[in-house]
Amino acid sequence: MKTRLPIARNASLISCHSCHLLCKGPKKYVVSTMKCPRCGAILHSRKPNSIARTWALILAAAIFYVPANVLPITTVISFGKAQSDTIMSGVIYFIATGLWPIALVIFVASVFVPLVKLTILTFLLISVQRKSTWHQKDRTRLYRFTEIVGRWSMVDVYVVTILVALVNLGSIATIQAGPGAVFFAAVVVITMFAAMSFDPRLIWDVKEDTNE
């Protein structure tokens, strides 16, 4: 038989999410507006509506991911001729010119990372909702991983920003940012909020419930 591990929530204690001070909280599951006596952050034992919020943000990001990849991120206008590029056409251009390391960087950051992040968060949500006790430590690691990698997807948005600033030579050559870039930035920002709204403690809560 397993011994029951001491969990802050069961002891009516709340760890401040900002400064990690252990505070005396109200009875469990009570939504409150108590503030941390040290740093003033609002205390909650678990992030509020974590599962519903994360699902909503993941769905929004998944929807935006489609126009982000289909619509042009840049349009080059040179001597009256216009040429639009999507993320994939940029990757293909770099492969064609032999710069495959750059192609790989863009592909991983822009196409692969957002997909991986959405997949991992979906997997974590489903496993939490099914009260799974499968590999909890590894799932917590996966969560940490999504928090770290998400930001690198911004790279294409920055490339667009720099191109737009540099290639601004009137009728000779001008680059305009396309709607794809807007959707793309939205995907990155929304998935960051999704990762922030997911509470990794939910992965471990299951164990306590089954032991009770």
Place this chain on the structure above:
Amino acid sequence: MNAPILMACHECDLLQTIQPLMGKASAKCYRCEAVLHRRKPGSLERTLAFTLAGLILFALAVSFPFLSFKIGAQIQQTTLITGVKVLFEQGLAGLATVVLLTTILAPMLQLLGLLYVLLPLKLGRPAYKLPLVFRWTHTLQPWSMMEVFMLGILVSMVKLMKMAQIIPGISVYAFLALIFVLAAASASLDPHAVWERWENHR
């Protein structure tokens, strides 16, 4: 930290007692292995030094020319903020705001926040509203994406290489140095030490 303290893991909520750490050491949650506390000797002074260096580099990065684009006789010179401005002019205000926030505002506010918290604390007179400012500095951290921007600079330089000559300005080098300094500042910061010192002064 002189006495053992009770802490809850921020990732799995397990309650555990942390023994006082000596020298450079860290305490990990024994269930999920999240880092609960990492002690860093001389954290306050080191972070303050990196913050000051960071602010100087930041001033250089925003005031000197960034990238220049040379095609034939025409030179197009830009500053760090030009891209944001052009995005605004092209009607993409939202995108411009995201770029402005993640590459300029967030790192700047983070540096200013650290200076505001650490300098008076070092002098033994905690700043007004220290908890609020320190909490916001912590909240802003994920939104400061300078290292990603640097990768963006490299990719765009390669992309335009065939079309024209790209000349990096002082700003680019300051920016590059700033990434390392900012990383060092956040790596040397020990929030527990800051809170502890602040509580002692209260």
